[in-house]
Amino acid sequence: MYRYDPYDRQLVAERVAQFRDQTRRYLEGRLTEDEFRALRLRNGLYQQRFAPMLRISVPYGLLESAQLRKMAHIVREYDKGYAHFTTRQNIQLNWPELPRVPDLLAELAEVQLHGIQACGNDTRNITCDYLAGxxxxxxxxxxxxxxxxxxxxxxxxxxxxxxxxxxxxxxxxxxxxxxxxxxxxxxxxxxxxxxxxxxxxxxxxxxxxxxxxxxxxxxxxxxxxxxxxxxxxxxxxxxxxxxxxxxxxxxxxxxxxxxxxxxxxxxxxxxxxxxxxxxxxxxxxxxxxxxxxxxxFTAPAYRPAAEVAADWSAAARREPRFAAWLKRNVRDHKVPGYRVVFVSLKAPGEPPGDCSAEQFAGLAEITARYSFGELRSTYDQNLVLADVAERDLYELWRELDRLALATPNIGLVTDLVCCPGLDFCSLANAGSIGVAREIFERFDSLEAQYEIGEIRITMSGCMNGCGHHSVGHIGILGVDKHGEEWYQVTLGGSAGHDAALGERTGRALARGEIADGVERLIRAYLEFRLDEDETFLECYRRVGLEPFKQRLYAADAAVAAAA
Amino acid sequence: MSRILKNRRLVEDDWRLIEDGAPVCAGEKIIVPLRRWREERSALLASAAAVGVLLPNTEDVEALWPEIADRPLIALQFPVFGDGRALSQAVVLRRRLGFGGELRALGDILRDQVFGLQRCGFDAIVPRADQDLEDCLRALAEFSVVYQPAADGLETVWQKRRSATPA
CATH class of the missing domain: 3.30.413.10 (Sulfite Reductase Hemoprotein, domain 1)
Structure with a gap:
């Protein structure tokens, strides 16, 4: 991981001092609203519906233990006890108070974090493969x-x-x-x-x-x-x-x-x-x-496979929850004896990507103990412990589970990607967190999720697309129609190496219809697919928009026929 | 005459900006828009002591270069503070074309932008009229470390690191 040298530290310190002065001048009325807006955006500070939002850059998604510990303190001290991971691998605070933001930035600078160019018309935080290295x-x-x-x-x-x-x-x-x-x-x-x-x-x-x-x-x-x-x-x-x-x-x-x-x-x-x-x-x-x-960015000091390899199949047979986690949240590593572990930020009832002070503090310890002090944030709003020794997997699972960070749903239907939506954002036209929760509840049973397999549902509360709806297998875009929340569906998008933009299905669905609509699409897929190996995206690419569209709007056709 | 920032100091400005067709007084130093420079070149040179040219920020300075290369002053514009097009014009003039005359920034310029302007090669800056000039002067030294090589010749962090590493 990159460590600041005295030059980097000096630059960030001078930037904090500059922002402190800008904030003071604004509060004294010496900078106009427009001028301060442009300047504060360049330090990650955005005005949301109820309070400023501070976006903290996580350069190419890499975090270390000391930063997580600091985040635990920050969200308790300056916010309401939680923060939100974004699709750009950044962290957002939703409730900081403007006069205290300079102090907050100074604290972040102690652990080489900042909000420089996190918003505004400038070059933003760089994103990167979360499995780099x-x-x-x-x-x-x-x-x-x-x-x-x-x-x-x-x-x-x-x-x-x-x-x-x-x-x-x-x-x-x-x-x-x-x-x-x-x-x-x-x-x-x-x-x-x-x-x-x-x-x-x-x-x-x-x-x-x-x-x-x-x-x-x-x-x-x-x-x-x-x-x-x-x-x-x-x-x-x-x-x-x-x-x-x-x-x-x-x-x-x-x-x-x-x-x-x-x-x-x-x-x-x-x-x-x-x-x-x-x-x-x-x-x-x-x-x-x-x-x-x-x-x-050298590799950590991996130990010989003989020392760290472990076979957990017996424990997995005894504990189905552990088995589910091993299956969904643990992936192969290029070094024998090590595994990549996903930390799910998509627990039932929680807004996708949210992380509490307790979770930050817990992750600081877990990261230090089990993954050489480093953690990564992903494009899907989850976290990754990239270098976990196999022999630690069971203990790690227990600890993550205690923190509600072991939901075994990586890549499944409840691993929803979602912006903060109307609940927080002043740009949003429609809520996204509530819809995410409803979809989550529909498919909460693991059996159902495994049956459905790999699928990526992405949702944005407005055109700006922070929830990347256009590249979801099922994309949902919140739109405002005469003051009501409606949802436009797109299908077949992908953000991967086979990147594609989703196709619009037709009319938008009302707030009360959208979860049903998603369920109909998934039921259609289960029916259309050749076999269990054909994913939603593959199936969609084979059969095309039309049959899915018919299912999504089945009720419209029935109404039209009756009329 | 008003004071402006020039070569890191506050000085009385001895140039007059004439944005319309107003007559030129003999022996004065003037800045005129590109169009007037093109139309009245010989007359302006005959009467004024020196003629600088004011360019819109949409002009391609490379294409214009034969017309402006010998000017003692080129003025670039910031119509609103968020419009950074003239920053690229400045860098190209200084670093690619080797313009050695005065490069002047005009327009909706805030105290918080003068450090960056200086880095892009502006040696003369006329902040917006309501800005505190002493404060602007202080802002020219707001950062002591920079990452990017630019037109101000400041030693960058990378250069410092290179010289600290034994070859």
Whole structure:
């Protein structure tokens, strides 16, 4: 994990001091609402329905024990005892008081956390494969490149006032576990046959209104040019992104309006020009820069398999709950004797992604004891202990279970992805947490969930798409119709290596219909599928929208026939 | 004359910005919009002591370069404080085209933005009229560490780390 050196610490400390001064000037009436808004957003502070929301960046989803312990303190001291993990692997506090935010940020800085560029029209927190470094299908560990880019984009003077928010997502593996192509820029780290490392860049992705997946602009940017290529994209966006209409301001609109060829040519042209100039010489990464950064992300001190391997099949036979957890929440690790363990933040009755002070404190201890002090947040709003010795699995399960963090539902129907919705967010048109709860209750029985198998239901309370509805197998979008909450359904979306945007089914469903509708879709799938191995997504891709649509709106057809 | 930030100091400004077609007094230093510069180039050069050019933030400075390369001053605009297009114009002028004259920032500029402007190569900054200039001057030193190489020549964190690592 990357550890701050004195320079990093100094920068964050100076940023906190700057924000303290800005807050003071605002409270004294010397900064207008609009001006302070733009400045506070660049420190992660957003105005929600009832209170400010503070978004804390979790760089590429990596957390360590001391940070979790600090979070336990923060949510007790500055909030109502819980926080929320987002689809960008960040943490949100829902109830901080503005005058205390500078102190809160100063406390976060003690454990190298901050809200720098967590909101606002700037480069946001970088997301990354949550199995980076431990995945068997990984070509290159993307984390050193994430950190290099994080530093490059942090308070970048040229790119702090962009037309709109700008997001990077990284993957270095065959399977895309970070929904990278839904970002403005996806960076896939590759190793060529001759051993040379480079990056495939996709540009122009984005959810929200007019969701799009990024297109390849360069198949192989050499390793040393990472920052040069990023600068070329950012400059192209800063110059040509639309500033006349907030809904058309993302880089995907430049791509759409210009067409792919012109868009790609503009980025490549800027890349060539920077590369040929003094700017390029300054930005070119040297072998020692890369070495220094890689040294932060070395593998932990794994012990020989003989010491850590364990067979839990007997215990699993005695305890079905443990067996269920082993089956759903534990995955293979590339190192023999170790496993990857998912910590589910989707417990019954809890808003997806929420984490309480007790859970943060418990996770701080668990992380230190069982996974070399590190924890990762995932794109699906769960957590991952990436390096657990097999012999610790039973004890770990007991501890997670005590904290209500062992719900065995990873990748299943109740592993819902969901934004805070109308309950918290001032942008939302409709509630999402309540709907999530209803769907959860419908399918709570494990037997039913196992029967249904792998499925991803994603839900956003508005067009902005924080719940990534457009890339859910079943996507649900909250819309406002004459002051009532309605829900638009999309099917067949995917955020993975086979990324696709979901197709709209037809009319929106009322609040009272939506859980029934989801249930009808799932029953239809169970009927249509060839066998248990065919997942919802595969089945949908085979049979298409029409049969699902008929089932979803079966009642409409009956009404029409009766009329 | 009003005071502006120039080369990290507060100085009296000896340039006059003429945004319309107002007449030029002989011997004064003026800044005129690109259009007027194009239309009245010889006349302006004949009467004024020096002529700077004001560019809209939508212009491609590389394409314009032959027309503006010899100007002693180029002024770039920030029509609203959230519009950062002129930041890229500034960096390209300084770092790619090697513009060595005065680069001036004009418009809706807040105290909280002057540090970044300076980094992008602006050596003259005219903050919005209501901003406290002394405070702006202090803000030019708000950060002592920077990650990115930019147009101000500050030693970056990466350069410091390189020199701390034995080769």
């Amino acid at each position: 431990v995945a068997a299908d990984e070509w290159v560990d993307p984390r050193p490149y994430c950190e290099l880019l994080r530093q490059f984009t942090a308070l970048h003077p040229e790119f702090l006032w962009l037309p709109r928010k700008f997001k990077f997502g990284f993957s270095g593996a065959r399977v895309d576990r970070a929904a990278t192509r839904t970002n403005d820029v996806a960076v896939h780290v590759l190793a060529r046959d001759d051993g040379a490392i480079g990056f495939r860049f996709f540009v122009g992705g984005g959810l929200g209104r007019q969701p799009m997946l990024g297109r390849v602009t360069n198949e192989f940017v050499p390793e040393e040019d990472l920052l040069i290529y990023a600068a070329a994209i950012l400059r192209t966006f800063n110059r040509f992104g639309r500033r006349d209409n907030i809904h058309k301001a993302r880089i995907k609109i430049v791509l759409k309006e210009w067409g792919y060829e012109r868009f790609r040519a503009a980025i490549e042209d800027e890349y060539a020009k920077i590369r040929a100039s003094g700017e390029g010489a300054d930005l070119k990464l040297r072998p020692e820069d890369l070495e220094r950064m890689r040294a932060h």
